Amino acid sequence: MSERNIHNAICQYLRLQYPAVHFKTDLSGAYLGHGNYKTKGDKASTTSHPGFPDIIIYELSTIGNESYCGLALELKATSPYTKNNILKSNQHLIEQNQWLTHLSSIGFKAHFSTGIDETMQLIDEYLNQSTNT
Numbered sequence: 001m002s003e004r005n006i007h008n009a010i011c012q013y014l015r016l017q018y019p020a021v022h023f024k025t026d027l028s029g030a031y032l033g034h035g036n037y038k039t040k041g042d043k044a045s046t047t048s049h050p051g052f053p054d055i056i057i058y059e060l061s062t063i064g065n066e067s068y069c070g071l072a073l074e075l076k077a078t079s080p081y082t083k084n085n086i087l088k089s090n091q092h093l094i095e096q097n098q099w100l101t102h103l104s105s106i107g108f109k110a111h112f113s114t115g116i117d118e119t120m121q122l123i124d125e126y127l128n129q130s131t132n133t
Helices: 003-017 091-105 115-128
Strands: 023-025 055-057 061-063 066-068 070-076 108-114
Touching (some): 003 070, 061 115
Parallel strands (some): 070 108
Antiparallel strands (some): 023 055, 055 070
C-alpha cells in the first residue's frame, strides 16, 4: 500500500473514530499523480524546513508520567529503519527525523509510523489517554 493510501485511510479513521479531535494533514511531499499540483520531480515545500510530518493531532495527552501537547506522525509504507534499528541513510528521512526530533523537544509525541495498523495503534494509545476525549 502506498503512503498516500495509508495517509487517506488514517485521515478517514480519525474523522470516523475521533470526530472531535483536531488534526492537520500535510501531503506536500507526496506525488499526487496526473493533473494534480506536484510533479514527480517537484521538491517544493510549504514549510520552513523540508520533512514536515504528514499528520499532526492537536490534542493534549498524558501517557504515564509524560505530558504532550500533540502527536506528530510521519507515515511510511515500509520501515525507515535498518534491521539494526538505525535510520536509513536517506536525505529525506534525515530531514523528517529532524522535524520529529524538534517536535519532541517542544512537547509533542513524534514518530515515524509504518502502515495503517501501527499508525492506528499509535493514535489510539495517544488519544485514549487524552485529557480531551
